[in-house]
Amino acid sequence: MAKFTVNVPVETAAPTVVVDASPDAPLAAGRHRFSLVVVDDSGNESTPDTVDVIVADRDRPTAVLQGPAIAAVGKEFTLNGARSFDTGGGTIKTWRFTYLGPAIR
């Protein structure tokens, strides 16, 4: 694995490299560009080739819905989705509440 810093080349003797990233130190979501220059055994350098890699949040969030166990007839009550959470570097931006009708036990 290699920790990449902008414009600091990482040289290897192998054709692949693992880009170091973890939940604690992620690459930010978005489009990231990498380049490769190869050097032959005579010291000749190629022109660079580049690739863009899109880093995206691909993890589904988890919904956690809470409500009162009992509510009085004719009185309002609150449904609370605040304990819902997301992983993968995103944040929840919409809470979609739906009434599903009388519950069957």
Ligand SMILES: [Ca+2]
């Ligand atoms: Ca997510």
